[in-house]
Structure formats: C-alpha cells, structure tokens
Amino acid sequence: MSNLKIFLGGFRKGFKDFSAVITDIVNFVLLSVVYFIGVGIVALGSRIAGKKFLNLKSGENSSWVKRNLSKRPLEEYYRSF
Amino acid sequence: MFILGISCFYHDAAACLIKDGKIVAAAEEERFTRKKHDISFPINAINYCLKEAGIAAREIDYIVFYEKPLLKFERLLSQYIHTFPKSFWAFYKSVPSWLNEKLRVPSVIRKKLKYKGDILFIEHHMAHAASSYLVSPFKESAILTIDGVGEWATTAFGYAKGNDITITKEIHFPHSIGLLYSTVTAYLGFKVNNDEYKVMGLAPYGKPVYYDQFKKVIKVHEDGSYELDMDYFVYHYKLSMPSRKFIEEFGPPRKRESKVEQRHIDFAASVQKLTEDIMINMVNHLHKETKMDSLCLAGGVALNSVANGKILKNSPFKNVYIQAAASDAGTSLGAAFYAYNTILGKERVYTMQDAYHGPSFSLDYIKKFLDKNGIKYSRFESENELLKETARLIYENNVIGWFQDRMEWGPRALGARSILSNASNPDMKDILNLKVKHREQFRPFAPVVTLEDAYDYFEADKPMPIPADFMLMVYPIKEDKKSLIPSVTHVDGSGRLQTIRKEQNRRYYNLIKEFQKLSNIPILINTSFNIRGEPIVCTPEDAYRCMMGTGIDYLVLEDFLIARKDNPKDMWDSEKIAKD
Secondary structure, eight states: OHHHHHHHHHHHHHHHHHHHHHHHHHHHHHHHHIIIIIIHHHHHHHHHHTOOSSOOOOOSSOOOEEEEEOOOOGGGGGSOO | OEEEEEEOSSSSOEEEEEETTEEEEEEETHHHHOOTTOOSOOHHHHHHHHHHHTOOGGGOSEEEESSOHHHHHHHHHHHHHHTTTTTHHHHHHHHHHHHHTGGGHHHHHHHHHTOOSEEEEOOHHHHHHHHHHTTSSOSEEEEEEEOSOSSSEEEEEEEEETTEEEEEEEEETTOOHHHHHHHHHHHTTOOTTTSHHHHHHHGGGSOOTTHHHHTTTEEEOTTSOEEEOGGGBOTTTSSSOBOHHHHHHHOSOOOTTSOOOHHHHHHHHHHHHHHHHHHHHHHHHHHHHHOOSEEEEESGGGGOHHHHHHHTTTSSOOEEEEOSSOSTTHHHHHHHHIIIIIISOOOOOOOOOOOBOSOOOOHHHHHHHHHHTTOOOEEOSOHHHHHHHHHHHHHTTOOEEEEOSSOBSSSSOOSSEEEEEETTOTTHHHHHIIIIIOOOTTOOOOEEEEHHHHHHHBOOOSSOOGGGGGTOOOEEBOGGGTTTSGGGOOTTSEEOOEEEOTTTOHHHHHHHHHHHHHHSOOEEEEEEOSOTTSOOOOSHHHHHHHHHHSOOOEEEETTEEEEGGGOGGGOOOGGGTOOO
16 A cells, blocks of 8 residues: 555656656747747847837936826726836 | 735735735735745735734725836846847746736736735836835935836936825936846855845955946946946846956956955945945935935835945935835835825825834743743743843843844844844854854944934934934944944944834833943844844744754743753754755
8 A cells, every 4th residue: 555655656746747847848849939939020120120129328428217207097007017 | 994015026025014004014925934035926924914904805905016017028028129039048937937927916916815906006116216205204305216127217216295206217227236236246156136235245345446447337427327338247138147248357256155355355345336426426416406305215225224324424415214125025015105195195194113014922822832842931020120131141242032022124133033142242243153143254243222322332424314223324333432342343444233212112222221231332233033044033933943053042032031051952053954
C-alpha cells in the first residue's frame, strides 16, 4: 500500500513537472509568434513612418512634460486607463 | 464610509482601509507572508484591515487601485516596440504575468474578495502625491514625487490646495533618477528595489570622485529637470540595468558578496551627491513656481533620508512632510484618501502623526502562546517596573527585542517592532552585528531620541519636521555629543534619527526616559526587529522565533519579559536560512 502511495506521489509530481515544461514550451512558442509577428510588424512600420514610442533623447533644455492632472468626474476613475 | 486602497504586482504590496477619512488599518503584505517586498495581491493585509474594522468586504464602499494598469501596459508595449528585437526576453518574461493578473485587476479583486462594489483607478504619481499631502498638516503645499516609474511618469510635481491636487509637470520614462539610483545599486552588487539604502549608507565613507564623470550619464537642466543618456542603460529593453557603455566608462561592476573596494565606495558617494543635487535643484524650481511655504515629498526616492535632511537648509521651503510609507506601499493609502477627500470631496479630518496602523495582540493571546509553548517568562503588572527593568537591561548592554501594541506602517521599525540597545557603548554596533543583524560593517545604526532632547544632540531643522518621527531625515550630530553616542554616529558625523513624542507612543517614550535616568542620555539604538533578509516581525510567534534564532538577549512582549538564556531548548541559527 505504501509503495503504491510513493508511486502515485512520484507520478503526480512527475506529471506536474511535465505539464510545467509543456506550459513553458507553449508559452514560448505563442509569445514568440506574438512578439515577432505582432510587435515586430508594428516596430518595423513605426520605424518606416518615423514614429518614436520612447523619447530617449529630448535634446532640449527641459525634460518636463506639461500636464494638468487634477480632479475629474467620478466616472473617469472607473477606467483602468 | 469605508474605502480600501490597494497597491500590488510591482513591489511592496499593501492595503489601507479608511473609515470616514481616518485610517482604520494599514499594512504591507510582506509582514504576513514573510516574503520581503512581497508583490502579490495583498489578501492577508486586506483581511487584517477588514478584521480590524470588523466588517466584511461587501461593506466597503469603494476599492481604489494605486495605478492605471492599461497605461502602464501601454508604456511596456511602447518599450518593446521601440527596442524590437532586443526586447524579446523582457517581453517573454513579463507578458504572462500581465495576461494572468495585471490586466485583470477588477476581476482579481472581485474574485479574491467576493466584492461586487465600485473599483476606482488612480494614476500612480497622483496616488503618491495624495499619500503625502492628504495626510499632512498642510492646507496648501507644493508636491514632488520621485520614484523608479509609475505608468509613464518617473517624477511629478505640482501643488495642492484644500482637497485638490494638481500635477503640473512630469518627467517620463525612461528618464528616471530612481532607476539611475537602482542601476548604481545593481552595479555595486546589491539587490535592486531592496538595497538602495545600502548605497546611501556606504556613501559617507567615500568621496564623490565620479561626480563629474556622471555628467556624461545625466544632463541636469536649469529648470530642475534631467535627462539620462540611455546609451548607458539597458533597463528599457532588458531585465538588467547598466549597459556595456556604462561598464566601459566606470569599470567592471562589483560581484555580489565580494569585497567592497574604495572605488565602489566613491561611486556610491558620487551617485548620492548627484541625487541630492538633483533633488535640491528640483525643489528650488518647484518653490519658484509655486511660491508656497510647505513641501510634500513622496515616492521611493523620498526614502533617501540623507537628501531629505538637506532640503529645508538648501531651499526656501519652511516645512516638509513625508508620510511613513513613502514608497509604493504608501500609494494604497494615497489611493484611499484621494478617493475620499478629492474625488468625493469630503472634508480632510486626518493628519498622520504616527505610523502605528498594523496588527496588535492582546495580553491573553500572548500568554496563551507563551504557556502553550512552555516558554519561561516574567509578567510585570506595573508598567513602571517593566520599563525600569528593560532600561536596566539595555544599560547593561543587552540586546532587547521590543514588541508593543500595533505594528508600524512603512519600512522603518519605530518602537513597536524594534530591537533596542545602548547607543553610548562604542562596541554596540559590533555586538549587534555579531548577535543579530550580521549586516555590512559600513551600515550605520539609527538612534531614537525624545523630541525635546533632539536639539541637544542634533543640528536639526526647527521646528522638527514630522518625517523625523518616521526616521526619514538624517541630520548632523553635534560635535560635542558624538563621543556620547558613538554607536549611532555615522562616519560623516550624521545620524538617521527617529524623534519620539510622548503622545505617539507613551511606553516607548517612557522607556527612553528611564534609560536617561541611568545613563544621562535620552537616546537608544533602534533597529528593525527581523532576521537578516526577512521582513520586520509581525506576530509574537515571529518575534520569539527571531529572538531564538539570533543573539537577542531579552524579548519584551507587551507586559511579558522573556530571557533567551531561560529558553535554550528552542535556540536555532537564523544565519543558516538568511537571505539578503
């Protein structure tokens, strides 16, 4: 009985590890596709169009970005953006 | 009206519950899970807050999240697109957690709390600003928040009047003084988002010889803003921080646990001076724009107590306020107060004068715990006797674990979960390091001093800013007093003091006064009650375990005094599991 328990315990652990490996592989494949197709196409398109997504060099005398962020109507705070 | 503020998923997850504009409870998740800087959804902290209020989650009127997740995700996508294909690994590592929970905040909250009410989202730096201003004593104030990064902003400034806060200007990612400091932390072989204070502690031993060289890395504008040369950094597309160019410029980085050389020390001194200069430059610009007398600071960089201590002296501001949990944990508090005072327009009725907002444990609970585990103890019926005995033990150079009432909110131990010892003993720093802390020799220990005695020992601002009560200000120790408190005098003659007022914590205050009767010195060493690499203790069980795993001589658990030597069977060695 105890041998069966040990076997089942080991089997369960092995299966868990196996499923974790499969998850990693699937994640890797899917995310690679999303990255190289999705992100890649946008990146290439934006480079051709001269669009910059990050302001790495402002080259000006100030780095302040003007905002006027203050209280807004309650409804606007329900948004997560 | 109950409002719950939540911060999580980045670092220092925390929850804060307010009722009708006053704090009921606030705590960091790490204290319950025992994982330092735990980022997970703060279910334990929330459950504690609800228990303290005696309510169920359905009775909360609003839950407020400390940032706008979609804006943050937009910034991350912008990074990945801009730096394609170099950003693949950062994308691969971070996107799963975004898909699993960070983009699903409302459903995570509803599922974990079985909550059907309203959920609001506040911008990250607005939550920081609110966390300081709305619990400050000021009716109007200038505001400066500086941290690593929120959604897009890394630095924000503005002003507040009455209940309203306006952020007028921001500096956006990737330009970040917080991330520059973290890059240097990584470069010096310390842990990012954890060990920045070690860089600050190391700095006074060195000279800022790299200061001018740093000007290649960061351009500081006359209007207080700054810009990083991103060729020296890789954090905008990698999971590491300094670039190859940074290493070519400054030499090889220090390996973790290797010897700290003079070059590393000078490097720490240089970045610390740079941070101070940038902060002071920004603060002066802020004053020029707002013409206000008071300043509220927040964000992780506002934990830089050395810089904080120089602000009033080097700017026209007359008052400064920093809330006890200035870093991301504090945004849960800011989010809750912003919803109550600003969005809903309710009157401000609260000023945070102390940081005791965490769990406490009854005498019955503690007695049962001690009896159940066969722990030998003495119980003091008279508080006076307990304090006299504890003061005597400290005077005789014992190390005391001091566990009293509600746990502190924020990263500092302030006399509720503290280790106390004799500041006048020149060997005490070594004794503490040997017995308990096992930390780097360069790191100073902090003093706690009664407010009315502080000016006798420290060259502090007058009146004493409230942040000094939260151990957020460093001031020079007076020349003639340095030899009286050698264990808390840092190499540059400064001390990161905690001032204590009687109304904040009567027992703690009286203990210092009892010690003064014996030593003529109203100052103790106060360091955090924890095992190296673990969060500050929360429960009596944590405290007892900590004492028995280290060399703490006595533990004062409320009215109970426990001697380590009386309970030898439970001893173990915390160093075997220590993780820094």
